[in-house]
Amino acid sequence: MLIAFQRIMRSGWEKFARDKSSSGAALFIMVIVLSVVTMLFFLQGAASFMIQSLQESVDISTYVKDTASAEEVAQLKAELESIPEVREVRYVSKEQALERFVEAHKQDEVVLESLEIVGQNPLLASLSIKAFDAARYPEISAFLQNTPLASIVSNVDYFDRAPVISRLSRLVAGIQSSVFLVTLLAGFIAVLVAFNTIRLTIYSSRDEIEIMRLVGASNWFIRGPFIIQGMIVGVSATFIVTLLFFPLTLFLGLKLQTFASGFNLFQYFTANLLWILLLQFAVGIGLGVLSSLIAIRRYLKV
Amino acid sequence: MIVFEKVSKIYPPDSAALQDISFHITEGEFVSLVGKSGAGKSTLLELFLREKFPSVGTVFFQGENVHQIPDSRLPEFRRKVGVVFQDYKLLPHKTAYENIAYVMEVMGAREQDIVRDVSEVLEIVGLLERAHHYPAQLSGGERQRVAIARALIHRPDVICADEPTGNLDPYHTRDIIGLLVKINELGTTIILATHNKEVINRLGKRVITLDEGRMVRDEERGKFMI
Structure with missing residues (x-):
């Protein structure tokens, strides 16, 4: 053999x-x-x-009302993170939002002057959400509308960006x-x-x-x-x-x-x-x- | 030893290559099959080697119906038969030595036995010095001697030679036929298919003559008569 x-x-x-x-x-x-x-x-x-x-270039932001407490925001962030489709949630405070806004518009004097006239920070804190799959954003937005913490949510920008996201999907x-x-x-x-x-x-x-x-x-x-x-x-x-x-x-x-x-x-x-x-x-x-x-x-x- | 019993081979629709062939070959015989091209000599050998199946009749080898040997035992049957062809049928990528050794290898022989026997048989056919040449580097006569060496290396019971001198000049023809006679004298049965008149007449052995697929003569010391 x-x-x-x-x-x-x-x-x-x-x-x-x-x-x-x-x-x-x-x-x-x-x-x-x-x-x-x-x-x-x-x-x-x-x-x-x-x-x-x-997919990484796409995210949605949910703006949190000024009246929301830090605990409520943390709870909402934790709830979002527990959704399997969500890859990452990042908190952007009012101050960070202002810094980014100023940085983004530093050439635009009119905008900067307007900010000075307002005298206070007009921007809202937000949670920036990234999903694993762009097709999952509608479900995440629906969750934000129906959660018991919906009262602290001022606005979800998915609805403005929906056409781009769906085209991307x-x-x-x-x-x-x-x-x-x-x-x-x-x-x-x-x-x-x-x-x-x-x-x-x-x-x-x-x-x-x-x-x-x-x-x-x-x-x-x-x-x-x-x-x-x-x-x-x-x-x-x-x-x-x-x-x-x-x-x-x-x-x-x-x-x-x-x-x-x-x-x-x-x-x-x-x-x-x-x-x-x-x-x-x-x-x-x-x-x-x-x-x-x-x-x-x-x-x-x- | 070999029996053909009312064997016919008919190709559809009605082309008969062999018709009603019956004969008996005993051990140690030297039998020549003669006939014109297309007489049925090669078909007869192919039927014996079980390359083809008869339409009618039976072929026996050592008492066993050749065409009922199961596929698994076919290599064993073929190892009892040595075959020599007109076109030599040597393995082109093996040397003369390796072509002969291949037969012993498939039988599972030990390496030292292969070296001993192949050298011996190469000496018998006078090719010891050409042992490591490939078929393409050998002359027609040398190739046929390798083919004969391959056919006899495993000491088969019978050697079938189908027009072994068909491509050779008279000198090499004498040489090859002389070898076959020598092998036969050592006890091996030989079946030689040929249409070479001179070879048959000089042999003075049994001749079976075929004509258009029919056996027309079977003589103990036959001559070439077509």
Whole structure:
């Protein structure tokens, strides 16, 4: 058993090393397929990053009446934080609001003069709320209207910003489904191309398979070396693609950063290297082995 | 040892490659199958090797119906038969040595036995010095000698040679037939399919003549007569 296994392994390696035309063709296609798979992984990462930055740019504020006590505001903040959809709640005091207002309008003398005329701080304290998903803001606003502490709420600015937020939610959903479709389609095409290439290389070996059968080789003794060859192609392609993507992502990372809202491809690649390697190994070896198994089946029948 | 009983092979709708073939080959015989191209020689060998199934009739090998051997025992059956083809059918990415050793490897032979037996058989066929050449680096005659070495390395009970000299010049033809005779003298049954008149006439052994799929003669010391 062990001898047979060793012989199958050696035979598979010899097939890979000596049958250069079919190994070369399979390796070339596998490198392309794994590059496509890796790029699809990047696409998913870039899309998630963009969606996250879009969602982070959105928040709603609920303004608290001057009459509200510090305990009431703290209680409202705690209640908001307990909602699972809420990611973060930040308290902005009247003083901080004024500081920000002055900073934002420091060039506008009319506004500053008006503030002086008013003589006191006209701004309200507020709670700035960020949700995990922009589509959840209507529910959070509804909560603020119906909570027993609604009496301390002066205004929720969601209703002014609703159109922008809903457009953003649609944009996010659009990006998500487009990326999913592109991944599915490109992945399917890549797998199909790899499968057919391996089928063709085995088709070109059909005479060899016939000879092996005629000299009394068992099906596993025939199939084994092809499977080992497929595995070697998958592993080699993984290493080639990983080595190629280091300089490529380093070069493209800087160029794309400005277009992709700060998404750094190289950092993403190195941070997820383990996952990418696992994905490439799984796709490369899985495709190599599976397509060899399926393709060789028909030549083993007689 | 080998029995063909009323065997016919008909390709649909009604093209008969073999019709009503019956004969018996005993152990240690040297039998030549002769006939024009398309007479049915190769089909007959393919039926014996279970590459094809007969439309009618039965083929027995050592008392067992060849076409009822379960798939799981097919490799075992084929290891009892050595095959030599006109186009050599060598594995192109293995050297002469590895092509011969492959047969012993599939049988699970030990490495030291493989080294010993392959070197021995390479010496018999006169190719010891070309052992590490690939088929593409060998001449036609050398390739056929590798194929014969491969067919006899595992000491099969019978060797089927389908037009083994079809691609060879007269010198190499004599060489190959001489080898087959030598193997037969050591006790292995030989079935030789050929349309080479000179080979048959010089052999002076049993000849089964086929014509358009029918067996027209079966003579103990036959001559080439078509």
